[in-house]
Amino acid sequence: xxxxxxxxxxxxxxxxxxxxxxxxxxxxxxxxxxxxxxxxxxxxxxxxxxxxxxxxxxxxxxxxxxxxxxxxxxxxxxxxxxxxxxxxxxxxxxxxxxxxxxxxxxxxxxxxxxxxxxxxxxxxxxxxxxxxxxxxxxxxxxxxxxxxxxxxxx
Amino acid sequence: xxxxxxxxxxxxxxxxxxxxxxxxxxxxxxxxxxxxxxxxxxxxxxxxxxxxxxxxxxxxxxxxxxxxxxxxxxxxxxxxxxxxxxxxxxxxxxxxxxxxxxxxxxxxxxxxxxxxxxxxxxxxxxxxxxxxxxxxxxxxxxxxxxxxxxxxxxxxxxxxxxxxxxxxxxxxxxxxxxxxxxxxxxxxxxxxxxxxxxxxxxxxxxxxxxxxxxxxxxxxxxxxxxxxxxxxxxxxxxxxxxxxxxxxxxxxxxxxxxxxxxxxxxxxxxxxxxxxxxxxxxxxxxxxxxxxxxxxxxxxxxxxxxxxxxxxxxxxxxxxxxx
Amino acid sequence: xxxxxxxxxxxxxxxxxxxxxxxxxxxxxxxxxxxxxxxxxxxxxxxxxxxxxxxxxxxxxxxxxxxxxxxxxxxxxxxxxxxxxxxxxxxxxxxxxxxxxxxxxxxxxxxxxxxxxxxxxxxxxxxxxxxxxxxxxxxxxxxxxxxxxxxxxxxxxxxxxxxxxxxxxxxxxxxxxxxxxxxxxxxxxxxxxxxxxxxxxxxxxxxxxxxxxxxxxxxxxxxxxxxxxxxxxxxxxxxxxxxxxxxxxxxxxxxxxxxxxxxxxxxxxxxxxxxxxxxxxxxxxxxxxxxxxxxxxxxxxxxxxxxxxxxxxxxxxxxxxxxxxxxxxxxxxxxxxxxxxxxxxxxxxxxxxxxxxxxxxxxxxxxxxxxxxxxxxxxxxxxxxxxxxxxxxxxxxxxxxxxxxxxxxxxxxxxxxxxxxxxxxxxxxxxxxxxxxxxxxxxxxxxxxxxxxxxxxxxxxxxxxxxxxxxxxxxxxxxxxxxxxxxxxxxxxxxxxxxxxxx
Numbered sequence: 004x005x006x007x008x009x010x011x012x013x014x015x016x017x018x019x020x021x022x023x024x025x026x027x028x029x030x031x032x033x034x035x036x037x038x039x040x041x042x043x044x045x046x047x048x049x050x051x052x053x054x055x056x057x058x059x060x061x062x063x064x065x066x067x068x069x070x071x072x073x074x075x076x077x078x079x080x081x082x083x084x085x086x087x088x089x090x091x092x093x094x095x096x097x098x099x100x101x102x103x104x105x106x107x108x109x110x111x112x113x114x115x116x117x118x119x120x121x122x123x124x125x126x127x128x129x130x131x132x133x134x135x136x137x138x139x140x141x142x143x144x145x146x147x148x149x150x151x152x153x154x155x156x157x
Numbered sequence: 158x159x160x161x162x163x164x165x166x167x168x169x170x171x172x173x174x175x176x177x178x179x180x181x182x183x184x185x186x187x188x189x190x191x192x193x194x195x196x197x198x199x200x201x202x203x204x205x206x207x208x209x210x211x212x213x214x215x216x217x218x219x220x221x222x223x224x225x226x227x228x229x230x231x232x233x234x235x236x237x238x239x240x241x242x243x244x245x246x247x248x249x250x251x252x253x254x255x256x257x258x259x260x261x262x263x264x265x266x267x268x269x270x271x272x273x274x275x276x277x278x279x280x281x282x283x284x285x286x287x288x289x290x291x292x293x294x295x296x297x298x299x300x301x302x303x304x305x306x307x308x309x310x311x312x313x314x315x316x317x318x319x320x321x322x323x324x325x326x327x328x329x330x331x332x333x334x335x336x337x338x339x340x341x342x343x344x345x346x347x348x349x350x351x352x353x354x355x356x357x358x359x360x361x362x363x364x365x366x367x368x369x370x371x372x373x374x375x376x377x378x379x380x381x382x383x384x385x386x387x388x389x390x391x392x393x394x395x396x397x398x399x400x401x402x403x404x405x406x407x408x409x410x411x412x413x414x415x416x417x418x419x420x421x422x423x424x425x426x427x428x429x430x431x432x433x434x435x436x437x438x439x440x441x442x443x444x445x446x447x448x449x450x451x452x453x454x455x456x457x458x459x460x461x462x463x464x465x466x467x468x469x470x471x472x473x474x475x476x477x478x479x480x
Numbered sequence: 481x482x483x484x485x486x487x488x489x490x491x492x493x494x495x496x497x498x499x500x501x502x503x504x505x506x507x508x509x510x511x512x513x514x515x516x517x518x519x520x521x522x523x524x525x526x527x528x529x530x531x532x533x534x535x536x537x538x539x540x541x542x543x544x545x546x547x548x549x550x551x552x553x554x555x556x557x558x559x560x561x562x563x564x565x566x567x568x569x570x571x572x573x574x575x576x577x578x579x580x581x582x583x584x585x586x587x588x589x590x591x592x593x594x595x596x597x598x599x600x601x602x603x604x605x606x607x608x609x610x611x612x613x614x615x616x617x618x619x620x621x622x623x624x625x626x627x628x629x630x631x632x633x634x635x636x637x638x639x640x641x642x643x644x645x646x647x648x649x650x651x652x653x654x655x656x657x658x659x660x661x662x663x664x665x666x667x668x669x670x671x672x673x674x675x676x677x678x679x680x681x682x683x684x685x686x687x688x689x690x691x692x693x694x695x696x697x698x699x700x701x702x703x704x705x706x707x708x709x710x711x712x713x714x715x716x717x718x719x720x721x722x723x724x725x726x727x728x729x730x731x732x733x734x735x736x737x738x739x740x741x742x743x744x745x746x747x748x749x750x751x752x753x754x755x756x757x758x759x760x761x762x763x764x765x766x767x768x769x770x771x772x773x774x775x776x777x778x779x780x781x782x783x784x785x786x787x788x789x790x791x792x793x794x795x796x797x798x799x800x801x802x803x804x805x806x807x808x809x810x811x812x813x814x815x816x817x818x819x820x821x822x823x824x825x826x827x828x829x830x831x832x833x834x835x836x837x838x839x840x841x842x843x844x845x846x847x848x849x850x851x852x853x854x855x856x857x858x859x860x861x862x863x864x865x866x867x868x869x870x871x872x873x874x875x876x877x878x879x880x881x882x883x884x885x886x887x888x889x890x891x892x893x894x895x896x897x898x899x900x901x902x903x904x905x906x907x908x909x910x911x912x913x914x915x916x917x918x919x920x921x922x923x924x925x926x927x928x929x930x931x932x933x934x935x936x937x938x939x940x941x942x943x944x945x946x947x948x949x950x951x952x953x954x955x956x957x958x959x960x961x962x963x964x965x966x967x968x969x970x971x972x973x974x975x976x977x978x979x980x981x982x983x
Contacts (some may be wrong), residue, residue: 200809267679358625
């Protein structure tokens with residue numbers, strides 16, 4: 004996966020497999036009424052398109068040798084940072100329903116700022132407090148949008 | 158022993174406190190803001206009715222009512238969500254027929270069952286009306302049906318809002334009653350079917366009574382699918398008058414999450430009853446050709462059950478569900 | 481329903497009363513806020529204010545609601561340019577160009593050009609609305625299902641030009657977008673598709689979640705990985721656009737206003753199609769197409785102009801036929817009904833004061849928005865200088881709130897995160913992103929109009945080639961496809977996104 008060529012071959016194969024999955028899934032669609040455009044048609048066409056273009060991409064990249072590029076993948080620390088960022092967003096989403104928007108946002112923003120810049124923890128708390136307050140008073144109280152308010156603020 | 162005694166007293170205190178607070182909560186329902194969810198886009202029939210009711214509803218309930226929207230899956234998203242909501246009466250949702258009857262029938266996983274929704278009140282219906290363009294040669298339903306019979310089956314097209322809607326079901330009822338075969342063409346909503354007839358892309362349009370007022374400059378209404386004529390549309394004959402047994406339309410009401418206590422449902426139903434009998438609200442509904450209904454929880458449930466049988470029959474005939 | 485200067489002057493005399501000026505200003509302000517804030521789109525913005533209709537006179541209320549609607553279009557470009565969050569599909573090209581400009585330290589001129597292009601397009605469209613509304617209204621209903629299908633098909637063929645030399649990757653990106661758009665209930669038969677038995681998937685995947693994930697979230701990931709200190713390291717230069725910018729954008733704005741206005745008249749056409757078409761047209765007209773997706777000011781101007789022209793054009797079918805072209809328009813229609821006003825040709829006859837006052841207020845509203853927006857630019861441009869360790873988490877917060885508020889479903893934010901990760905890999909592996917967005921937005925309309933056309937034609941596809949308007953679109957689409965495929969076969973180069981492609 005280090006160079007564009009290898010990556011394209013791998014991804015092309017993956018896409019082709021995904022196309023097969025979609026083709027299979029489209030055969031599972033049941034509909035009672037006979038119809039001029041049955042609901043299976045579009046997914047089937049898209050699946051075939053994925054299969055063709057995926058394998059096309061793999062074959063084409065396999066056939067063309069010569070010019071190649073290195074993909075700028077992140078280094079070890081970059082990967083770790085990325086992983087933490089994704090995981091923290093996932094936690095944010097899980098906490099959103101448990102603790103409500105204001106508290107979850109407070110925790111997420113404090114953590115993220117602290118993680119990205121250790122020295123600024125006080126700033127992190129101030130900014131996340133402001134965001135939490137805005138999310139509570141503006142979105143939940145004033146505009147009455149159906150965000151989860153959380154157990155303490157309901 | 159002393160510890161147990163203290164523990165017992167504390168437990169009693171907590172239990173009685175809980176009982177008292179829950180009792181007062183039921184006594185004083187409602188004591189805080191009620192969320193009235195609309196399952197379709199703002200500006201649709203459900204939203205417009207809710208907006209007509211809003212002010213009177215606040216007055217009748219004595220608390221704030223906030224109208225919110227949760228749109229997706231032709232309403233299914235919102236109704237499925239309602240069945241998972243806390244049944245305390247503070248969250249209610251607009252409820253539409255035939256949608257809530259047909260969706261669970263048709264979809265394996267609509268996310269809710271028809272009878273999960275606790276009926277509060279059914280406040281309006283919009284009967285089906287068959288339209289052609291003003292410049293069309295068909296002056297009456299009879300002209301139209303005869304012309305359709307002369308063509309090969311399926312040449313005449315009839316637009317309407319969505320598939321398996323009241324428009325769709327009404328069209329197939331007409332097909333059966335008149336012995337014709339109109340090809341029903343579903344559009345994304347009541348509004349998006351209008352340009353199709355305006356531009357002459359369909360022969361006729363099955364739409365709601367509201368359109369008989371809104372589009373009266375451009376459309377000619379041929380018949381309305383009610384038992385007797387509507388007051389606001391005195392010149393529009395019914396299908397029955399003209400010899401075709403078609404009575405169909407969309408009903409709208411409100412429903413609560415399953416398991417909502419009956420006392421709370423009754424308070425809400427009484428409030429809606431008051432709202433619908435408010436002359437100001439009634440006037441606005443009439444002006445726009447919404448047919449007002451006054452069905453409390455039992456009457457609404459009876460209607461839903463009746464429609465469940467009726468629609469199952471039609472859906473089977475149409476081949477939408479397996480026999 | 482005809483036009484007369486008497487009516488227009490009378491309209492101005494009503495619109496210029498202190499009361500109506502005040503409500504127009506309030507509407508413009510709220511509209512700008514609605515455009516900038518996540519979590520509240522123009523639809524809910526107008527809907528929340530509907531209860532006000534019980535207090536205000538009809539003219540003032542509708543003036544205010546209309547100004548919220550077109551005001552939100554001005555504000556909507558801000559987040560797209562400054563932090564790469566396109567709030568709607570129609571501002572995706574804005575994000576593609578504007579954010580690149582912001583990275584180059586030109587956020588100020590980009591915002592200014594966006595505001596000016598919006599102003600010019602808005603005003604031109606109101607002029608067209610004033611003088612030609614009755615004639616134009618007829619155009620609105622010429623399009624039936626076959627024409628819509630042909631138009632959407634042409635829209636989809638833009639994938640070719642959006643992919644540049646990475647054609648296969650572009651088509652894969654498009655097919656993945658279509659797949660996402662197909663999940664859920666089939667619009668024609670109600671059958672469940674690609675849900676694998678999941679209840680949550682039955683209601684489908686919302687494309688706002690896809691867009692926000694692909695743009696905002698994946699951008700945050702890339703920036704974090706590269707340890708970016710702020711979006712733009714450049715000094716914030718003057719926010720005034722240069723003369724070169726203005727000269728470059730004049731033609732773009734005028735062309736895009738025309739395209740946007742004409743397509744905006746169609747009740748079944750999505751604004752996203754309009755803005756992509758206008759963007760593509762401009763790429764073909766531009767003297768430097770290689771700059772597109774690397775910060776082309778004229779591409780940005782075209783998108784913004786077409787967005788605003790589209791929103792104003794929507795008033796033609798609304799007033800003439802009572803046909804809403806967008807959800808926000810439907811809310812406005814609801815507002816009219818609250819007052820017992822029936823839109824349609826009779827509205828011009830029975831309530832000329834009202835109609836012309838609203839139209840006159842649009843001229844005033846556009847000026848107000850320009851005056852309101854230009855000074856705000858000084859504030860917005862500071863955002864790109866905020867250290868990224870602060871801005872990044874706030875972008876995630878805005879993205880999450882904005883996505884969740886569309887349908888209030890936690891599932892949608894998971895989709896957003898998933899497409900953030902997909903977007904990250906697509907950028908790394910050189911897959912163009914725009915085709916995926918376009919396809920996920922078009923999937924449903926494309927299929928619905930195809931199904932409706934086939935019902936009308938009894939299953940014969942010739943219906944698309946026997947009707948003149950659809951024939952033109954089909955020919956354009958096939959020419960564009962043929963040209964792209966031919967170039968691809970001739971090139972025999974590896975699939976890389978080169979300078980002439982988006983992302």
